[in-house]
Amino acid sequence: MGERTSWPLILLLWGAGLGAAAQYGKISVIFDLLPQIYPDAGPALGWVVSLVGCVGILFGVVAGVVVARIRYRRAMLTALWIGAAVSLFQASLPPLPWMLLSRVVEGASHLAIVVAAPTLIAQLCAPQDRGLALTLWGTFFGVAFAVLAFAGHPLAYHWGVPALFVVHAIYMAVFAILLRIRLRALPDEGPQPVLSLSQILRDHVTIYRSPFIAAPAAGWLFYTFSFVSVLTLLPPFLDPAIRALVMTAMPLTSIAVSMTVGVSLLRVLPAVRVVELGFALSALCMIWLWAMPALPLACIALAAGLGLVQGASFAAVPQLNSTAATQARANGAMAQMGNIGNTLGTPVIAMAIASAGYKALPLLVAVVLGMGFGIHLLLGFLRR
Known part of the structure; x- marks a missing residue:
């Protein structure tokens, strides 16, 4: 826990959160363009948007346990690199089944970021700055969607949908590099529970009780x-x-x-x-x-x-x-x-x-x- 708050580092973590929110928003803002890419998909196109959320519903608590187990800095950086790779893959406009599979992987990346980043912010802030820093973190979805609505849709409309995915991939990679340089690991809290189905069920009970x-x-x-x-x-x-x-x-x-x-x-x-x-x-x-x-x-x-x-x-x-x-x-x-x-x-x-x-x-x-x-x-x- 820091006695002084490094606001540049907090802003970098918030910026990474914007990239995580864009994993949702980049599809939402170009949803009207998807029928041109997948003309025979019909109602299945809705899953391109919602699969990220479904991953969160099923594995939100699991993500909290996994991130604590593999450590926060490592989880954060891995998730950013996976997010960059997935966006780059999506820029190739793969067949719909592969696009849907990529959204599942992207859902896991998104979850790791939204669990690790606020945990890191809370631990790296001076106590008197936590309220401001975590309130700033709480704006990440709204800010990202506003930026994507303002700039993301015009970018995709004028330069093509792949351009939006490539820009997102570059964004995620840049933040992975910057955070690798600036972010330090949190102190080890000792061994975490071994992951198993029974342990995951026990964790759900423990958390919600x-x-x-x-x-x-x-x-x-x-x-x-x-x-x-x-x-x-x-x-x-x-x-x-x-x-x-x-x-x-x-x-x-x-x-x-x-x-x-x-x-x-x-x-x-x-x-x-x-x-x-x-x-x-x-x-x-x-x-x-x-x-x-x-x-x-x-x-x-x-x-x-x-x-x-x-x-x-x-x-x-x-x-x-x-x-x-x-x-x-x-x-x-x-x-x-x-x-x-x-x-x-x-x-x-x-x-x-x-x-x-x-x-x-x-x-x-x-x-x-x-x-x-x-x-x-x-x-x-x-x-x-």
């Missing part, structure tokens, strides 16, 4: 379920004249509030309290959106509330778990729960809207956010 290890992930499930579904399903209900403005402002507001108000609150409140505050405010904003449908100001306020949940959830990991190994397990559980939330949120809310109309969106999301608040209260009671 612990109100310390499981708490960040438990809240993260309800956050991702809500955030992704709202950003996906709310736009058709907004005034077309301001739709693009509101949908651009929402993720940017979430990041800005996380990095300003969220960081300030983390200096005076435990991270879990900030998460609870974010859930409560977000649930109230959904009631506001129920009373005043698709009101732009309520949408921005909702994004602000969710911004508090976003950064403070990562900051809660080291506050509740003192060792790198338990932090890695907590980050693995967050990856697992986050992928479940991302996968389930949009279809569940979409089915509710199909049967009950717009009103189902704010009411159901308000309930989900209330459950996020409630699970943190329950786990806090168990910790005491």
